[in-house]
Amino acid sequence: MATTLHPQTFGEALAAHAQERPDQIALRFGDRVTDYAAFDRHADQIANGLAAKGYSKGDRIAYLGKNSDHAVELALGCARGGYVFVPVIWRLAAPEVDFITKDAGATILFVEEGFESVPFDGQKIVMEREFEAWRDAQSDSGVATQVTAQDPFLQLYTSGTTGMPKGVVLSHYNGTAMRPILQENDIYWYNADPGDTMILAMPYGHIAGVGSAAGAALAGQELIVHAEFDPALTIKDIRDYRVKWIFLVPAAIRVLLSHPDANDADFSSIKGLTYGASPIPLDLLKEGVERLGCEFAQLYGMTETYGTVVSLPPDDHRPGRERVMRSAGKPLPGVEIQIVDESLTPVPTGEIGEVLIKSPTTMLEYWNRPEENAKTLTGDGWLRTGDAGIVDEEGYLYIQDRIKDMIISGGENVYPAEVESALFGHDEVADVAVIGVPDEKWGETVKAVVVAKPGCTPSEDSIIGHARERIAGFKCPKSVDFIEALPRNPSGKILRRELRAPYWEGKERAVN
Template sequence: MSETECWTFSGALARHAAERGDAAALRFGPRVTSFAEYDRHATQIANGLAAMGLTKGDRIAYLGKNSDYAVELCLGAARLGAVLVPIIWRLAPAEVEFILQDCGAKVLFIEEAFAGAPWDGASVTMESDFAVWRDGHSDDPVTAAITRDDAFLQLYTSGTTGKPKGVVLSNFNGSNMRPRLEAENIYWYCAAPGDSLIMAMPYGHIAGVGGATGAVLGGQELIIHAEFDPALMIRDVAEYQVKWLFLVPAALGIMLAHPAAEGADFSSVRGLTYGASPIPLDLLKEGVSRLGCDFAQLYGLTETYGAIISLAPDDHRPGREHVMRSAGKAMPGVEIRILDGDLKPLPPGATGEVAIRSDCVMLEYWNRPEETAKALIGDGWFRTGDAGMLDEDGYLFIQDRIKDMIISGGENVYPAEVESAVYGHPDVADIAVIGVPDPKWGEAVKAIIVLRPGSDLTEADVIAYARTRIAGFKCPKSVDFTDALPRNPSGKILRRELRAPYWEGLERQVN
């Protein structure tokens, strides 16, 4: 097997098409695509992009929900050596515009529902144009020379200073883990060829597009849901005998609470992996009881092509409650360090910043050399921005978020971004944003605001204003008003002091 077949997604698709071309690869509603068709479509898309003037390294953007066409677009771009930039469809127009300008996309593929996005370049509308455009191009072999180190994806994360950063990921970042998982029998994160997987997480997240590309590597049938729909999830698990599920804890709770879950057939499910936030113990017990399968936690970042640390199913058994608060242990090929303020390693039991060394770590932040240099500190090490502790047995316990990030329902929200949006209101004199515990979403965004004299601004007014400027999931769910915000002598908001009353009595400052 050549290196291209081993370590590039285009090569993996070609291999599965040759070995099991008639097997179902993609299923989206009534459309079913075999591996042979998937492979041919990828070549046609690559040739279509080339006909539009794109070459290796060019960026193409996608704005829309999950679909088989979106997944094909990723592999078509990969076959040409172009870089796909999937954009989270829930973002506000101004955020979409920033990403399109920042990445320098040569063409935008867009769902008709989002056709009003601010864009004046070349575009293809997915529902009405994509298949006609794709099938209008040749399936003659593409001659672009693709290597494992070539950029493959560019995903945007919320920025600590309010501007999203483009995380550039290579073929090897995404492909190197699977053979190691197979060798170490990490079965809960390494489905077998022919297994059915459901993709319901948003395509603009690593959990979405990463799940789609992982299915290419492993040769699984990918059942694609446009977005998370608990009733559809329950139905498809039974109809297609799905063995493996990935859900954020909030989505699992919603699925189990749905009326269709009563008496549903989950007998095919062998394992459920969850991530983006810890799982409440009561929800875990309910999930194990009702699904009757293994549970495993995954911890990772966009910058690490997803999961790099896992809490194994055996650590979810009775008697292992002492490690249930942890994120788990490093996966094969991953090293963890805890760093002090001078970036020196700390011993077990000490809390500091979590650093990762792995072949999964990104190439760079796009056009952000200073931020790249802060994150990639040499010798392969990446600073995660999470505060954590390693115990003597190698379990990682996440204690807090150094960058103040809020995780609400699996979505990353940075306070600076929300503060910047709300501060533009003429009645807002000062603002701080924090995450507070929420029983459904894990954490909820709360704004604490100092009003200008004479203002009668209400909580509803603040939330409505925020919705005009940022994505709905980033908007405050609640607002408190105060006379002044606590600050240190240099003027920095004392966010820990603001958070303390809401987190009192909880062991960790993450939920």
């Protein structure tokens, strides 16, 4: 196996870059700079330190916090030692964090200062106060654990239609398999070269966050880590470090371009901006291309596919291609898609159905969720996405609606059932449905449609306040409508499409 060309695990990739480019900068975080030799040594120390605590290959190691260089080192240390890294979205409420760490079976939590008060039964290591001293006290000798491509590497939690978070188990192979395929097919906008600079600003608990961090180590990039998206810092670092690549959700692109510092900014180093989570409005795209002067590409995927499986390339973001700009793009090389009906039979070209994906990036499983696995994984390599879509005669995929009703607001995934579960405990709520409605800034926002108990007149503020005590703020309704009864089908299922219809009237699809 040619490790330096096509490493099959992230630990192998890091070792290869440490050997080939030991002095090249791997990580920047504020004033802290780490080269590849130190990055590789730290990975050994973290892996050995976890082993010294009694952890074994396959054990779950949890992290709660924002992006940092130490968080990236922790992920690669887990990869080196064969542990499964479980980054938890820092914006979640304490009960949600508690559920995830217990579900994963994690008995150690690396936690950013400011979040250490979350309930946790095991050991906590507070990052800024304790991590470096702990890491540097460990042996940096080679790690003996044999890690293979099919071993699990990440476990990311995504809420399901039942409202209970599910652990998506992703292997090293899921994250490494596409790189040689992309290289062979010159998919340059999703395949950086060693030394290329990239900003990491997307949340670490998402595949766009931790997946991008691991991908930078796989490619040998210089990763500039931002704790969270900060438009002023992004503009400054693009200029100072000649940033070549950046990934942002459309809402963040609009914030970036609206910032006062953007008027006189130097964006000349940027070769490409990739975006995802929602299509980009045409006016924003035109403004971005004009002001940033770089190539744009859309990425479509999901946690269960280790991120991107479909892409709309730069050539389709040019004048005259407005029709396909509404699409998610075409499958990447090595990826297949199918549109099927309820019996999983393929439908004719141009007809709507559920999107199925077959890809080397498809997850291993949902952690301890056999019923969900049976629903989602067909057994012959296909993954049911829960998205409704159309493939046209040219092979472009158009997402039309969400079979699973997921709402994407500012790049964050919100599942109606989870929000509804939080609202049902309100003393004056008899029935409730949660839908996504269009929003110019965030793409979609969360709306609760409430049926009040007889004799009660709950206020919008009381409904929203009740939710804020129980779930993360980004999941809470931003508005509340009150109606007499929710529309349901004969089996009692809420007809969300009927509820959404008035808000999406005039839109070409029911996602924004």
